[in-house]
Amino acid sequence: MNDTHADAFIGINWGSSNCRAYLIDARGQVVDSLEAAAGVANAQRDDMVALANRIRRQWPQAERVYAVGMIGSNIGWVDAGYVDAPAGIAEVAARLVPAQIGELALRIVPGVACERAADGAPDIMRGEETELLGLLAAGSLQGASIVALPGTHTKWVAVQDGRIGEFMTAMSGELFDRLASGGVLASVLSGPGEDGPAFRAGVRSAVEGHHGLSTLLFGVRARFIRGVLPRQEASAYLRGVLIGAELADARRLFPALATCAVPLVGSAAVCALYAAALQEIGIASHVVASADAVARGLMEIDALARHQS
Template sequence: MNKKCAPDWIAVDWGTTHLRAYAMQGATVVSRAKSDDGMGRLKPADFEPALRALIGDWLAGGNVPVIACGMVGSRQGWVEAPYRAVPCAPLTDTLTTAPTTQGLEVRVICGLSQNNPADVMRGEETQVAGFLHLNPGWDGVLCLPGTHTKWVHLSAGEVVSFQTFMSGELFALISQNSVLRHSVIGEGWDAGAFEAAVSDAMSHPERLAARLFSLRAADLLHGTAASVSRAALSGLLIGGELAAARPYWLGQNTAILGTGTQARAYQSALRAQGVEAMRVDSERATLAGLTTAYKTTKATL
């Protein structure tokens, strides 16, 4: 949906692969648009044209402030928005202005960093802020599944610490480029195989590499179905992640940001460990975070 309208401001979630824009009146979405012009396919000079192509109909009434989050603010993005070191609140009222021509004002939200162990997030801080807005006073651990899943410890409205796991990217690389690609291509999902693999990896994370090859061997020797192998691959990677992230989720209030297949897999894996994690819609959290950023900086726009 990309209809002509007269928004108060425009919210933008600009990641590596996609650009999503929302015409906003206060905290209400009146129109939305998206494209495949993610940061990963653009040069610095391409960002403004890509954005104008998407939101041009919304700018007919004049200059409309744009608040953006995500990889648009990375070193390879439109403008590098600095990292803020944790512990700190997920958002600050200081945003980074992107270079634009006349009639367009774009401000980008800063990311967060952690010195030891070294870690960074960009875009997730906005989702965290939105989650806290939707769940005021909430303390605990927030899991943000994705290509690079993040576990975030929240207390008193601040990000205390966080840890990133490349489980999602590893699943993609292994299932598409390794010898296991021959065993996991297909449809379907075997929940029992997933749960067993999670348990195995959590009990013996040091065996992860060997268990991965066993998936190929089981296919060759026993004709294991792709639905079983694919679910087991996911379970091994998520189980290894849960074993490493145990200090985050053990004995903590836990929430998962997302409602799709990956989020449900994490919820299932945690439930098997006796942790009942609530799930929150990620788009809703992102928009709540962008709205919070707009409200806190509105006086300077």
């Protein structure tokens, strides 16, 4: 490790499918990285030890190590629990869980849990909290009241005064992947689905709420069989139905959604679909760069953890 990075620390985003480790300097900048397709969903504990040892040996002089994501879940190395919302940097940094994975001593960042006032239902996040806290610390979400993090499990999060409030998780991304890979709909789908008239029609059909999601899903097949929906548009229509149903739920739970410009944090392609869906129902949005959000969040956590120790 270069002398100019003598005070750098290691941040690890260890999820279900992948592990991304970063060497982060005192300014929150990533100066080196390591990535492996060794998520906790498919890795045995021996595999986790081997990867942790590899990380330790790549940056031997970095004394402080933090990990976020599914590594701290009930299927990870150790369950790091959850901080109750509303939660900010201080609450999260106070609940770090020490752990030892092979040669690597680290502290695991807890997730955040909420119980929504509107429906009394619980929800949880793990990993997104650090990204959100990094964006909040950087001022990237200034003025926002509802933030969306589109992805496999999309989060809709109320933020206020630099803290994470109530939130909702929707499995739209995973549902699309599973429906496209097997089952009765797979035979009528083609491609990932893009914005266009079919996508927006799917959004409207779900948002209008005349039928439940399971009825709308079979309707994708029926529309194709009856010649209403061409095969090249079926994936787009299905995407629209799934995202539209999600938007309908988010709008019911968070009335403020109707009057705010929603920051979209995630991959450009997925955020573009959400932006189009929101536009279709008259809600403004804008994409927020998230590449360095986890690093910035970990820098803030590191600063508080060092102060508390």
